[in-house]
Amino acid sequence: MSKKLAVIDLGTNTFQMIVATQERTGFTILFQKSTPSKIGKDGINRKVITDDAIHRAVSILADFEKELQRFEIFPKDVFVFGTSAVRNAANQDEFIDRVRDQMGFSIRVIDGSTEAQLIYLGVREAVHLGANPNLIMDIGGGSVEFIIADQQDVFWKKSFEIGGQRLIERFVKSDPLSAASRKHIFNFLDEQLIPLSNAIHQYAPQVLVGSSGTFETLAEMDHWNRLNDWPPAHQTGFDIPLEVFEKSRNLILSSDRAARLSIPGMKELRVDLISVAVCLIEYIVNAYPINRIKASRYSLKEGALSMFCNDNLNGT
Template sequence: MQNRIAIIDLGTNTFHLLIAEGSGNGYNIILRDRLAVKIGMGGINNGVITESGLQRALLAMQSFKNILDGHGVDVKNTYAFGTSALRNARNGQEIVDKIRSITGIGISIIPGDQEAHYIYLGVRAALGLGHDKNLIIDIGGGSVEFIIADHDQVFWKQSFEIGAQRLLEMFQKHDPIHPAEVSELEAYFHKSLEPLFQALQKFNPSILVGSSGTFDTLSDIFCITHHIEKSPEEVETPLSIEGFYEIHKDLLLKNREQRMLIPGMIEMRVDMIVVACCLVKFLLESHHFARIRVSTYSLKEGVLAYLTDQLKARTSDY
């Protein structure tokens, strides 16, 4: 169908697929899918995608191609984006070429700055950021994007190659994590995030906005613990600062098997959630935030918002 488009986010940990149908001068999302591909596993800190990572990527993209075919979406109307693992891998372009030769899907490897901008557009579409300054954080497997913004403008943004798969392989040698490993993580954050601290001081955002991924799972755990009902369609989901600290404290004491038993935990997040939460806790202790908001929208919805704006601009020209 001519008016259907697809957006694919080839993340370091998860591949996401979104299919939308053109409607007037906008799009309606008709399908979402995701697969835990973990292309960064075992090679991300060495700047390479392993052979097993490549095979998982090919299987995932072939699966997505089958879905595209089933929904009548042409590869010409498919927008696929590679992020941290692919942009930093010596063989990243080789992987992209192989995927294209097998599925016909072309992939753009985007810089961190562009990734951050799409994340901002996605979060803005979900939440309506208002006039307060927000620190938006998207914790991926390979990189973490930080954006300080309100609804009307971005004041500062930067992508740091300190994603959860990298942190997991660099620091978490024991399960449950050792206190000494947490200390090493915090020392690493202190050293790596100096530009962020300067931006926090300059712009003083009052709200922490978590984008998708880890924050979705934290919100799920929080809602189940506090008997809060939420629907799958919600674009903003509940999480409090106090609730985060309760979950974080619990996660530090549990091994993988015990974490999997936490209601709301999913296999896709269970390995990386400890180091990701150490980063969130570090941020909450480094700067005063009045509250946390969680956006279920991220990069792919940001691309959709961008394409919607392009469509409206074209329509208004006629």
């Protein structure tokens, strides 16, 4: 017998909710919602969630709660978790307490290693990873996760606190992004990603698999450019040829916010972080022997849903 469950991902830039029915063989998604939260804005590099951000968070969760009531889902069947902005905030307890007191949600703060593992679980539901190592990449507002894995096993994983909101507040001084800012970002990544370089040298992945977010937007831009429409909702995996990525990167980096928003396939949800996000992808493609890019529509939230369903089936 199927059971309704929900997961809520309290991301640094976006809050996302999935409502699904739990099946013996996995899950069926009934409803999804993504809302810009920007809980890292003006505070992420100071390790604080501002009062304005907490107010936005509570307001969004009140909206999510209405949907949960519509689907008749009870609090015990909702998994709410926080990632980079929450786990690094000095006022983490205040944030968690205010959400619990005002909304009744209990928040689980997940560490970077758990986040990376859940991203892997989500991506492999959407994209067949095969028998060779792939480099999976998830770009968030607070952190970026890298996982080297095939369809069966994770060989290496690590979360880096180099997400889009952090890079914006540290390096971005103009819109469009200046060449000087890009250079500063690349130099910073040279310093931060030494552990990744060592892992890539060891496992030699040649395929970059991007998790949702910017990668999904790049796939949707390509689909609009070729077919003047959104890709089918049931499609969970996409190929992004390197030449297509380069063309999209150039368009994004040469555009200000208004121009980016007018690009077919661009969602307002992505428009503020996408310039630094494509810089992150550009760095990976240029620094390592990547010959293919794939995009997965599934990411952290689907991985969390998979885990939550499995825990419920096992009675844990």
